[in-house]
Amino acid sequence: MSPVRDFFSPVCYPINSGGLDRKGSGEMKDQIIVTIGREHGSGGHYIAAILARRLGIQLYDREILEGVIESSGYSRELVDQMDEKPVNLLFSRRIGEFSNSLEANVAEKTFELIRRKAERGESFVVVGRCAEQVLRGNPNTVRLFIYGDKAFKIRRLMETDGLSEADAAAAMKQTDRERRAYHNYYCDDKWGDCRGYDIAVNSGLVGVEESAEALLRYIRAFQEQRPPQNEPC
Amino acid sequence: MRKNVGDAGLFRTEARKSDNFRERKHSMAGAGDRGLTSEVRGPIIRSSSSKSTRTPAADLERKDAVMLAQILAIIIFLGMFLLIILDKFERHVVTLTSGALVLFLVFGLCMNDGQAIINTMNLREMFSAGFWYGGGGSGTTGVNWSTILFVAGMMVMVEGLGEAGFFRWLCLSLAKAVRYHVVPLLICFMCMSAVLSMFIDSITVVLFLATVTAELARTLQFNPAPMIISEIFCANLGGAATMCGDPPNIIIGTALGYTFSDFIANTGLIVAVCLVLTVLYFWLCFRRQLLRQEAARAGDIVCPQPASAITNGWAFAGATVVFAIAVVLLVTHAKTTLSVACIGMIVAALTLLNALLTKGAANVRTILRDVDYKTLLFFIGLFISVAGLEQTGVLKLIAQWISSVSGGSLIIIVVIILWLSAVASAFIDNIPFAATMVPVIRSISAAQGVDLSVLAWALSLGTDLGGNGTPIGASANVVGTSVSAKQGHPIRWGEYCKYCVPATVLVVAVSMVCLFIRYL
Numbered sequence A: 001m002s003p004v005r006d007f008f009s010p011v012c013y014p015i016n017s018g019g020l021d022r023k024g025s026g027e028m029k030d031q032i033i034v035t036i037g038r039e040h041g042s043g044g045h046y047i048a049a050i051l052a053r054r055l056g057i058q059l060y061d062r063e064i065l066e067g068v069i070e071s072s073g074y075s076r077e078l079v080d081q082m083d084e085k086p087v088n089l090l091f092s093r094r095i096g097e098f099s100n101s102l103e104a105n106v107a108e109k110t111f112e113l114i115r116r117k118a119e120r121g122e123s124f125v126v127v128g129r130c131a132e133q134v135l136r137g138n139p140n141t142v143r144l145f146i147y148g149d150k151a152f153k154i155r156r157l158m159e160t161d162g163l164s165e166a167d168a169a170a171a172m173k174q175t176d177r178e179r180r181a182y183h184n185y186y187c188d189d190k191w192g193d194c195r196g197y198d199i200a201v202n203s204g205l206v207g208v209e210e211s212a213e214a215l216l217r218y219i220r221a222f223q224e225q226r227p228p229q230n231e232p233c
Numbered sequence B: 001m002r003k004n005v006g007d008a009g010l011f012r013t014e015a016r017k018s019d020n021f022r023e024r025k026h027s028m029a030g031a032g033d034r035g036l037t038s039e040v041r042g043p044i045i046r047s048s049s050s051k052s053t054r055t056p057a058a059d060l061e062r063k064d065a066v067m068l069a070q071i072l073a074i075i076i077f078l079g080m081f082l083l084i085i086l087d088k089f090e091r092h093v094v095t096l097t098s099g100a101l102v103l104f105l106v107f108g109l110c111m112n113d114g115q116a117i118i119n120t121m122n123l124r125e126m127f128s129a130g131f132w133y134g135g136g137g138s139g140t141t142g143v144n145w146s147t148i149l150f151v152a153g154m155m156v157m158v159e160g161l162g163e164a165g166f167f168r169w170l171c172l173s174l175a176k177a178v179r180y181h182v183v184p185l186l187i188c189f190m191c192m193s194a195v196l197s198m199f200i201d202s203i204t205v206v207l208f209l210a211t212v213t214a215e216l217a218r219t220l221q222f223n224p225a226p227m228i229i230s231e232i233f234c235a236n237l238g239g240a241a242t243m244c245g246d247p248p249n250i251i252i253g254t255a256l257g258y259t260f261s262d263f264i265a266n267t268g269l270i271v272a273v274c275l276v277l278t279v280l281y282f283w284l285c286f287r288r289q290l291l292r293q294e295a296a297r298a299g300d301i302v303c304p305q306p307a308s309a310i311t312n313g314w315a316f317a318g319a320t321v322v323f324a325i326a327v328v329l330l331v332t333h334a335k336t337t338l339s340v341a342c343i344g345m346i347v348a349a350l351t352l353l354n355a356l357l358t359k360g361a362a363n364v365r366t367i368l369r370d371v372d373y374k375t376l377l378f379f380i381g382l383f384i385s386v387a388g389l390e391q392t393g394v395l396k397l398i399a400q401w402i403s404s405v406s407g408g409s410l411i412i413i414v415v416i417i418l419w420l421s422a423v424a425s426a427f428i429d430n431i432p433f434a435a436t437m438v439p440v441i442r443s444i445s446a447a448q449g450v451d452l453s454v455l456a457w458a459l460s461l462g463t464d465l466g467g468n469g470t471p472i473g474a475s476a477n478v479v480g481t482s483v484s485a486k487q488g489h490p491i492r493w494g495e496y497c498k499y500c501v502p503a504t505v506l507v508v509a510v511s512m513v514c515l516f517i518r519y520l
Helices: A046-054 A064-072 A076-082 A100-119 A148-163 A165-186 A208-225 B014-029 B055-088 B091-110 B116-122 B121-129 B144-163 B166-177 B182-197 B200-222 B225-239 B247-256 B260-295 B313-331 B339-360 B361-370 B373-391 B394-406 B410-427 B430-448 B450-464 B477-484 B493-519
Strands: A033-038 A058-060 A124-129 A139-149 A199-202
Touching: A033 A046, A033 A064, A046 A058, A046 A124, A046 A139, A046 A208, A064 A076, A064 A100, A076 A100, A076 B394, A076 B430, A100 A165, A100 B410, A100 B477, A100 B493, A124 B450, A139 A208, A139 B394, A148 B116, A199 A208, A199 B014, A199 B394, B014 B225, B014 B260, B055 B373, B055 B430, B091 B116, B091 B373, B116 B121, B116 B373, B121 B144, B144 B166, B144 B200, B144 B247, B144 B313, B166 B182, B166 B313, B182 B200, B182 B225, B182 B260, B200 B225, B200 B477, B225 B260, B225 B450, B225 B477, B225 B493, B247 B260, B247 B339, B247 B430, B260 B313, B260 B450, B260 B493, B313 B339, B339 B361, B394 B410, B410 B430, B410 B450, B430 B450, B450 B493
Parallel strands: A033 A124, A033 A139, A058 A124, A139 A199
Antiparallel strands: none
């Protein structure tokens, strides 16, 4: 495992150790965390917002950046610029836990914040930012991935962002390339590989709202039937 | 007769093996001789029989095999370098895999030469008395166990010093000595960074200095980034002054048989000149900014006391004594003829003994656990990969190219080596670069009849000082900028290069002038 990936090791919860919901906190007992990986244009953020509203919990997409700015002391401009951006491999080096890459430093501050929120027993929906890997081993986490057909995603981007078809296709390609590089740099599982998630949904098949409803039922079922312990990581 | 690698018909036969082995023994025995050249250290691929017995078909076959071995060695080495740069896998995994490929594909399949594998692993070296005592460098190709054991020993000592709170105590004591005034602190920390890096690896020095700087910056309310940049620069500069200051120097020293005193008397003096200029340069760059921040400071300050760094007085005293012993042994190792590998093992043993007596067996386990074994494995894989290039004659071809470009002029050769090393080290890891260039300068020295030591000092200064140019040029830069970022003060490429590129050009140019004045 690379030193980059070692970063995630503190978030693992050993089997029989009690995990987050066995530390005596009533709040932790009912904790639910939903992580959402998404392709650009698939409506991942929109689905996350619906789930957070229906579950009555906090949504963290760009909202997480406020916490990163506060905890790191970085400027808003820097955090905005480096958020979910892949490390430039030619201009960065890593020595153990140290990296000169600002992208990596912002990412690690973000991961720390997500982990701390989970450890405090907070329930939330978090979009992207390798959250499914950061919280790997947390028994209260449901890991989702939203994808879609190319035509559906382009059409949706044209509607939501007011882009031309060519611009929408280019934006989709560029953003997905960056998200893949960002995710795969920090994570063992590949971005979009269903084995890294609990459920992957094609939002284009039944529409974004229906997908959100289906996922909500899945999360409710998980809450009712959640296993006493997750496998150790 | 040993053939140039460019010659046709280069594989050995059984009939030639005994002669070759005698040559190699000669090479190992004479490793300490400065004048020892590639004439006795040339590629293992060599003439297998006299020309009169060769057939054209056999010659062609051998040529093909040589070329295939060279191409494979180059591909493996470049692949290794690329993977190190891309940072997708851990460095030691990359170099060890690369080393294994060299052993099996280049030496095994292409050269069909088991002796090359044995020579490259170089294990026999460790069982000779000369390896531990009696002077002389590693000299042979392949794994440089002197470097590895010395680095391992120093790692143990540094772990012991860190555990005892030595570095933090030293930083806080200096800060207290200058009454926490920021500009004198800048100068003190720059000097301390350079001096400590002469004996301790610059990564450790920068890690502790940058951490304490950031801590003091929070209390004293100044931006630590300029000070951390200055400390990084001076750490790399100080490392160039001695044999044990920077990994490239350890490799150069052990491979070519130079001592701590040789480095101090040559690169050390040049570094002293550069350090004065560097301190002046950064003082001019940052003094106004720091004075402004100091003037704007509000409220009383409560700084951490040096004594707070020491958790166990006996362990601290013991670790400090071990450090002093290490310094004395290194400074005098030309006289005592103790090898650096021996010194490394002595200080490691003393550190562990001190830990055992003052803190117990658990602390010994902690120190041993925290040693960076991955770096040691990285070195082993790297040396094998470089041996692939050396024994197939690729490095000799590079040496021939440099010689032909320079037209045999020592001045031009020194300029090429110094600036090529500096520019390359600004962007790529200077450890593999130095390991690769050592056989190259040895070949140039042999072919052109120039003083090997001048080339060695040029290589040392180029690789060590050039690493200052960018945030990725040296490991200390990465650690320093990362510590700054973790403490909330990210240092962008632009900011780093704005101050360090002119300073790097300055010190490399000054080094070049010093080399010209003193040696040419």
